[in-house]
Amino acid sequence: MHFQLHSTDKWRNLPKVELHCHFEGCIPYEIIIDEHHRQGIPLPGSTDAECRKAFVLEKPAKNLEDAIATLERGAIIFGEARAITRAASEIVLRKALENVKLLELRYCPPFMERKCRGKISMEDALGAVQKGIASGISKAREQGKEIHVYLIASGLAVLGSDSLQKVVDFVIKHRQDFVAFDLCGPEEDLSRYDTFLNQIYDAGMDITIHAAESSEPMNAQIAVEKLHAKRIGHGIKVVYNAAVFEYLRQHMIHLEISPISNLCTGEVKVASEHPVTKFNSSGFSLSINSDDPACFGTCLSDDYALLHENCGFGASDFFRINRSALKASFAPEDVKSTLCKTYFSEEKEKEWVLNTDR
Ligand SMILES: [Zn+2]
Numbered sequence: 478m479h480f481q482l483h484s485t486d487k488w489r490n491l492p493k494v495e496l497h498c499h500f501e502g503c504i505p506y507e508i509i510i511d512e513h514h515r516q517g518i519p520l521p522g523s524t525d526a527e528c529r530k531a532f533v534l535e536k537p538a539k540n541l542e543d544a545i546a547t548l549e550r551g552a553i554i555f556g557e558a559r560a561i562t563r564a565a566s567e568i569v570l571r572k573a574l575e576n577v578k579l580l581e582l583r584y585c586p587p588f589m590e591r592k593c594r595g596k597i598s599m600e601d602a603l604g605a606v607q608k609g610i611a612s613g614i615s616k617a618r619e620q621g622k623e624i625h626v627y628l629i630a631s632g633l634a635v636l637g638s639d640s641l642q643k644v645v646d647f648v649i650k651h652r653q654d655f656v657a658f659d660l661c662g663p664e665e666d667l668s669r670y671d672t673f674l675n676q677i678y679d680a681g682m683d684i685t686i687h688a689a690e691s692s693e694p695m696n697a698q699i700a701v702e703k704l705h706a707k708r709i710g711h712g713i714k715v716v717y718n719a720a721v722f723e724y725l726r727q728h729m730i731h732l733e734i735s736p737i738s739n740l741c742t743g744e745v746k747v748a749s750e751h752p753v754t755k756f757n758s759s760g761f762s763l764s765i766n767s768d769d770p771a772c773f774g775t776c777l778s779d780d781y782a783l784l785h786e787n788c789g790f791g792a793s794d795f796f797r798i799n800r801s802a803l804k805a806s807f808a809p810e811d812v813k814s815t816l817c818k819t820y821f822s823e824e825k826e827k828e829w830v831l832n833t834d835r
Pocket residue numbers: 497499661687710768
């Protein structure tokens with residue numbers, strides 16, 4: 478990794494809300510390797526170092542596409558439903574152990590189907606994901622950790638129109654299983670996706686869109702104005718356009734910020750100059766997210782440590798941000814309100830600060 482972190486452990490026990498995390502980029506390295514052995518898939522190298530290089534980005538990627546290629550290599554283990562369930566269970570357990578209380582986990586059903594190499598239907602893959610989530614929640618409970626998990630279906634624009642229509646039909650058919658739809662992938666000319674997003678909107682579902690991560694700031698406004706997005710994935714380039722910045726702020730559009738991801742994809746060059754500082758001081762509704770942590774060789778607590786060490790964020794910033802993340806979550810209101818009282822209220826914040834050796 479091209480930056481050093483010292484205080485990750487300190488932030489592991491902070492209660493967290495995570496809204497932007499891709500299942501495909503979360504599969505722990507050890508599980509990827511073990512599943513290669515179990516399923517008889519040839520490894521991409523003969524040593525651990527060579528394999529790690531294939532599945533984990535060790536330094537900034539050349540571009541976003543390079544980062545996506547790393548993630549694609551790990552997803553090869555989706556050839557068996559059992560591996561999908563195992564990965565989902567482990568992801569949820571690990572999140573719970575770093576005190577994530579509410580997780581919105583997203584995956585792209587046609588991408589998973591493609592990686593299954595025709596062996597598992599999208600329905601069965603969804604069942605395998607849900608089984609893994611239930612198992613992870615139950616294992617976490619055995620260790621005294623509470624976690625609530627909700628699924629978002631991602632439409633990966635790069636897979637083309639047929640794939641997008643497929644995921645739109647799938648998510649509308651299974652709307653009880655997903656809390657929202659996400660559009661991700663190359664962001665150019667976002668307005669051309671309006672027919673897909675209109676269908677989701679008309680079905681009464683919530684929408685979040687990756688925008689202004691690597692592309693023009695204006696895309697974030699297009700996502701809101703034309704594509705019904707309530708939240709923006711990343712949105713970091715918005716700091717370079719005062720009008721769009723103001724538009725998002727006035728419309729109280731939530732930004733799903735993923736600091737380490739932006740450094741790994743090279744969209745932000747220096748941690749201390751991450752736009753999150755400006756968003757935070759300008760009163761934006763924000764969340765802190767890990768995006769594709771296994772792919773980056775990190776965990777969500779590393780993002781907190783990074784913001785603490787490089788941008789001066791402390792417990793009061795994190796509690797405030799998590800309260801706004803909870804508010805912006807697509808989870809049911811009763812769950813959000815109970816979680817707020819139990820872990821994220823101002824009283825709980827005071828308690829946490831008092832009980833934590835700072
Ligand atoms: Zn993302």
